[in-house]
Amino acid sequence: MNRRRFLESGLGLAALALTGAARADAETYRRFHAALARQPALAVYADTVGSQAGQAVISGRLPADLQGSFYRNGPGRFELGGERYQHWFDGDGFAQRWTIAGGRVSHRGRFVETCRYLDETQAGQFLYPSFGTHLARRGFRDNDTLNAANTNLLPFNGRVYALWEGGSATEVDPDTLATVGLKTWRDDLRAMPFSAHPKLDPQGGMWNFGALPGSGRIALYQIGSDGQVLRTGVIEVPRQAMVHDFAVSASHLIFLVPPYDLQPGNSMSFAERHRWAGDGPSARPLRVVVVSKDSLTVRKVFELPPQMVFHFGNAWEDGACTRFDVVLHAGDVLAELGGLMAGERPASLQSRSEAVQVCLDYAAGQARTSRLFGPSEFPRVAPQVVGSRHRRLVLLGDGGEAVLSSVNLVDTDTGTVDSYRFGAGWQVEEHVLVPRRHARSETDGYLVGVAQDLRKGVGVLTVFDAARVSAGPLALARLPYRTPHCFHGNFLSA
Numbered sequence: 359m360n361r362r363r364f365l366e367s368g369l370g371l372a373a374l375a376l377t378g379a380a381r382a383d384a385e386t387y388r389r390f391h392a393a394l395a396r397q398p399a400l401a402v403y404a405d406t407v408g409s410q411a412g413q414a415v416i417s418g419r420l421p422a423d424l425q426g427s428f429y430r431n432g433p434g435r436f437e438l439g440g441e442r443y444q445h446w447f448d449g450d451g452f453a454q455r456w457t458i459a460g461g462r463v464s465h466r467g468r469f470v471e472t473c474r475y476l477d478e479t480q481a482g483q484f485l486y487p488s489f490g491t492h493l494a495r496r497g498f499r500d501n502d503t504l505n506a507a508n509t510n511l512l513p514f515n516g517r518v519y520a521l522w523e524g525g526s527a528t529e530v531d532p533d534t535l536a537t538v539g540l541k542t543w544r545d546d547l548r549a550m551p552f553s554a555h556p557k558l559d560p561q562g563g564m565w566n567f568g569a570l571p572g573s574g575r576i577a578l579y580q581i582g583s584d585g586q587v588l589r590t591g592v593i594e595v596p597r598q599a600m601v602h603d604f605a606v607s608a609s610h611l612i613f614l615v616p617p618y619d620l621q622p623g624n625s626m627s628f629a630e631r632h633r634w635a636g637d638g639p640s641a642r643p644l645r646v647v648v649v650s651k652d653s654l655t656v657r658k659v660f661e662l663p664p665q666m667v668f669h670f671g672n673a674w675e676d677g678a679c680t681r682f683d684v685v686l687h688a689g690d691v692l693a694e695l696g697g698l699m700a701g702e703r704p705a706s707l708q709s710r711s712e713a714v715q716v717c718l719d720y721a722a723g724q725a726r727t728s729r730l731f732g733p734s735e736f737p738r739v740a741p742q743v744v745g746s747r748h749r750r751l752v753l754l755g756d757g758g759e760a761v762l763s764s765v766n767l768v769d770t771d772t773g774t775v776d777s778y779r780f781g782a783g784w785q786v787e788e789h790v791l792v793p794r795r796h797a798r799s800e801t802d803g804y805l806v807g808v809a810q811d812l813r814k815g816v817g818v819l820t821v822f823d824a825a826r827v828s829a830g831p832l833a834l835a836r837l838p839y840r841t842p843h844c845f846h847g848n849f850l851s852a
């Protein structure tokens with residue numbers, strides 16, 4: 359793969375010009391704090407300073423066979439020098455580890471000390487452009503100068519990585535979460551984009567991709583269980599904009615490319631440069647790009663009606679078809695999410711989403727969707743079924759105003775749902791399935807996640823019996839403080 363050509367073709371380096379403009383702004387700061395004073399629940403999007411460590415108070419019964427570390431990550435620092443980022447995705451990564459051991463639950467959290475975090479802390483102000491906030495106070499060397507390390511925390515091969523999508527993984531200490539440094543999988547891959555959604559093969563190793571909006575290319579990685587790069591590739595994807603996640607089956611890698619036009623411009627953020635191209639007479643489709651694992655080349659491109667996508671469930675081969683689950687959003691979600699930073703909740707956000715299973719029929723050249731669940735986000739499947747036939751999909755259900763308020767385990771064969779609604783005063787974060795040792799089914803284990811108790815302003819670890827979600831949590835482990843809202847995480851059993 360020609361790394362230099364790949365990077366230079368992306369917009370990462372196109373934003374290099376120093377315009378002197380600075381729009382992480384005092385106005386967003388002022389509006390957010392005025393809104394927070396009226397609505398304490400907005401504290402979920404408040405700034406975090408320093409590190410955290412504490413013991414949780416447990417109610418209910420913590421299962422004896424659930425032991426391990428729940429690694430999670432999300433943006434924690436939104437404010438500096440009286441200014442506030444304009445988009446939720448901009449904040450600096452705050453790595454968290456919930457440890458379940460000996461009947462106790464402890465928590466630790468600290469910022470990933472990226473180049474950006476250290477430089478901006480020292481300067482006392484934001485310096486660099488980020489996803490949704492245009493800034494150009496200081497020039498940058500490459501993508502990793504801008505790396506926020508804020509999207510996922512992945513245990514892999516005895517190490518733990520804080521993931522972003524525009525640059526390298528950042529290794530952190532599995533115990534203390536102290537930053538070790540940028541991970542270069544192979545010398546010629548330095549600073550290449552490495553998505554926050556790698557797929558771990560249950561037999562070991564991982565698949566991942568890297569996409570720079572505007573580059574017209576997606577890089578592909580296959581990494582062995584020992585951390586060695588097995589294969590890399592590049593596919594051509596014309597008019598490719600934001601591609602955040604993918605799905606992996608036994609034979610294919612599946613990408614969805616939403617219809618955005620990428621505007622040129624050095625005075626706009628990445629998010630602002632994404633112009634929705636899915637409306638009107640010249641609307642473009644949502645493309646399904648299917649890559650053969652054998653050749654790392656595009657096998658076929660299908661089309662679906664124009665929609666936006668963040669997250670997939672799982673993919674599997676069903677005879678001559680490939681099936682995968684995905685959450686589809688109607689229209690341009692990126693801009694709506696931005697308002698959260700100013701304390702504006704987008705009323706319509708998740709209510710315009712739907713979880714579907716897509717069947718790719720190669721012979722007919724058609725992609726057919728069937729509904730699995732209504733407005734939702736954060737799909738996950740049990741780790742042991744990644745890439746193969748699965749029958750259960752975890753989804754968080756919509757509670758309105760960008761607040762997810764229920765956990766749902768969907769039977770993807772029958773459509774039946776086992777769900778629990780937390781109700782008013784709660785905001786639910788991603789939940790993951792944790793199988794028992796030698797689990798005999800996808801529900802033979804626990805559903806573990808975090809929910810924010812908005813009234814008390816504290817973070818709570820939740821543990822459900824995966825076979826009986828509707829019975830409510832087996833245990834809640836309540837911290838004495840608020841934890842920054844995470845995007846994604848992974849459970850490492852002890």
Ligand SMILES: [Fe+2]
Nearest residue numbers: 602668845846
């Ligand atoms: Fe994500």
